[in-house]
Amino acid sequence: MAFHRFRRLSRAVLLAALAGLGACTAASAANDAVALPDPALDPAPAAPGEQVAVFAGGCFWGVEAVFDHVKGVRRAWSGYAGGSADTANYERVSEGDTGHAESVKVLYDPRQVSYGQLLKVFFSVAHDPTQLNRQxxxxxxxxRSAIFYGNPLQRQVAGAYIAQLGAAHVYPAPVVTQLVPLKAFYMAEAYHQDYASEHPDNPYIAINDAPKVARLKQLFPDLYRPQESVVQVRLR
Incomplete structure (x- = not known):
């Protein structure tokens, strides 16, 4: 059974199916955090005001949850990037032949968190950038792992950081993250938005995504924002 369909099964079925591997998967996830250097290149954006970043790193539920907990992030949305408008829906994207990646659009205030800091969070805790076409x-x-840059500065900063991480040999395998221009971001269906926060007891979330948020709190205490603050920001 394809795992994208497996994720949507009932809680009871998932609990039974994951019972044998849940403990080892969660234990492995808890040890996946990588201490990374700060980006050597991280200038202030050329234009004032809020900025947008788009990242892809596996199931968008977990990536969105991580960035929702980052101070300075105004909002994060799950969606699709890399393909065309007519295939930007969950059923088609799940077939794997549309060119889309499950992606997350991040609206952030660069006065509180820089693009380079978002990149560090992305590469540290949001996903494993050494896994090719999987997560x-x-x-x-x-x-797949991808950064969809929205302007030349984002391309420059992201490219420099990928090169910096490669030169530092911080991972046991090469970084396979794609760096591609953002042509369009298509919002995912409503039930995907805030999925992790609204379904914390879902075994998929508990095993695969909750540990990412826990690692964010552990590695980035100054950037971490608790759930109560996330809700407050959304209501503004």
């Missing part, structure tokens, strides 16, 4: 239990090009 954890999910397989397919729609789960």
């Amino acid at each position: 954890g239990p999910d397989r397919g090009t729609q789960y």
Whole structure:
């Protein structure tokens, strides 16, 4: 069974199916955090005001949850990037042949968090950038690691950081993250938005995504924002 469909099964079925591997998966996830250097290149954006960043790193539920907990992030949305408008829906993207990646659009205030800091969070705790066309239990090009840059400065900063991480040999394998221009971001269906926060007892979330938020709190205490603050920001 394809895991993208496996994620949507009832809680009871998931609990039974994951009972044998949940403990080892969660234990492995808890040890996946990587201490990374700060980006050597991280200038202030040329234009004032809020900025947008788009990242892809496996199932968008977990990536969105991580960035929702970053101070300075105004909002994060799950969606699709890399393909065309007519295939930007969950059923088609899940087939793996649309060119889309499950992605997250991050609206942030650069006065509180820089693009370079978002990159550090992305590469440290949001996903494993050495996994090619997969992430954890999910397989397919729609789960690839990618940065969709919105302007030349983002391309420069992201490219420099990828090169910096490679030169520092911080991972046991090469970084496979794609760096591609953002042509369009398509919002995912409503039930995908805030999925992790609204379904914390879902076994998929508990095993694969909650540990990412816990690692964010552990590695980035100055950037971490608790759930209560996330709700307050959304209500503004």
